[in-house]
Amino acid sequence: MSLVKKFATVASGTLMSRALGFGREMLMAAALGTGPVADAFNAAFQFPNTFRRLFAEGAFNAAFVPLFAKEIETHGTEGAKRFSEEVFGVLFTALLALTIIMELSMPLIVRYLVAPGFAGTPGKFDTTVTLATIMFPYLICMSLGAMMAGMLNSLRRYFAAAVAPVFLNIILIGVLAYAWYKGSDALTVGYGLSWGVLAAGLVQLAIVWVAVRHAGISIGFRRPKMTPAVKRLLILALPAAITGGITQINQLIGTAIASAQNSAVSSLAYAC
Template structure:
């Protein structure tokens, strides 16, 4: 099935990017640790990242791709290029205004995003400066999202999926140098963030040129097509960016407790690995496929695509969830515990990871369910549910954080809000008969859960008594390389065990795995 092959392409590049991201975060943990400087850097980074998810990934995934595909199929390449150029000009102009406004107002905006640093003028000034340096990254991401959406609509997924690797590579290069203090390192990391955005724009522009897509900047005009894009994009942006909005809300509260933002950040890096590889990749691959089927009147094929997306997403997600719940401290310690990252940091981050792990299936299902609305140009419904989810998250975050649960309560709030969003999306899809659970998915879900449980038991043993045996394979490499080897071995063995269990139980088939890597005709 072409959907699964596209998922395989996107997931492969996204997986490579996320692995580089783990290398980046491991280096960052050893250099920055989980102290005040790390807190303000991570919080400053999450602000442009939120705009990236909302304006770039959210708006374009929800609105631009279906509209561009309609122009392409109905009027041809020239009109599609003209529409893309109109959209690029208007949205880049609006984003530029937002970026400049935040840079100018950063000293005042900082009171909302860095409440715990207000009484420390030096740290607060650093936080504001970091935010100002990194905000242009948002503009770069809006441009790359539009070009990437055009490439995806032409079945060219590789370049757009691989571009984020430049972000990780840029920061890894910075982390390889020695700096006099952590403040200087944070400043250079911020410069690396924006520089990586410029490099991604250049890469996508080159790919578009090779694909003969003519996207050009022109004087911004609110044409009827752009107005339609904005009408669909605003609610779609809110809906698609809800998880990141929830992260921004909880992270601002976390700034009131020293180290809390860092604990949230490092645990986010771990749960966002499967979220990016599976959830976001599946959403990107599903939307064009689903929109194409619905335009041709193939409702049965659209339902098939939705069911297979849920099936594959959960099959690949549940083992990650099991590992996060059973061996969280082993995962965090193996990846991050060295240099400035202490055993105390590991324990605190592991508690947060458990809370996020319970919400991971929800975060991924949101990415899979919302295309069911977006493909029908309904972005308002997911937006309403997203806003309800944000409200629930804020209420629970405040209640739990100040009620004695502390920073772990912030992660619990995000996970609960995610599940509430999933329940609302699912109920509406079923009520409107936009999706129905088919027999194959109903039969495979319990088998996937059982296979994940079998893997969980195995990795619990491997990460305990088994870890000592694996460590003995490389005693001369030192503590940090040794713990990485142990971590990699346990993860690899867990993946093999899950794969074998899933095949034996019928949770997955060999045909499903082959579909991920080879092109086949779509089937009903």
């Protein structure tokens, strides 16, 4: 594949995702406006999104891709497969434990971290907790998907990794279109969007999983173990997480501050 074709593949996927994302935001604004359900959905979605951008797409990929590429160069496909399975075992176990803890602690997390301003409005607070509980497993899908997208890029297979993010917007646009057709109320739309986010995570993970298998690497689950390669990955990822996390933490703080004012969270989300 020529350099121009590689650039066109990635650029077209990114452009499609941005265009559909803009359309999704317009439809969400039309369906929910800046009302309490819009505030609840955007606050709830901000939390797993912050973790995704901070760890999965930022620090993790910055550390994983060079190490995976080095394994391919040094030990071939088998060595890269062994390394990816070691990382997958540790990553999946850590994500599963984190998700269980967060799901059980979601009322406290929303009250004191994500949207403390909602605590005085029981309906909005309860809706935010429920929507966040539905959407948080999205983090598992996107983190594992980011790992596999990094593998595909190292293997010079760009199409699946470029096109997978488009499906979040496609599915949410589909949810909004169906809600408009059925004449659904705002709360039903909010629940539909939350389940749509989770479904989109599963679809995106499936796309890159299949693409990795087609590229010749079938990832099996290994018992989590801190091997030297995994330790090296964590050592490299930690500084990237610290330096790259400032923007994401600022956004989370901005959402928490905005939650004190009605409609401010959704207005801030539409503005971004």
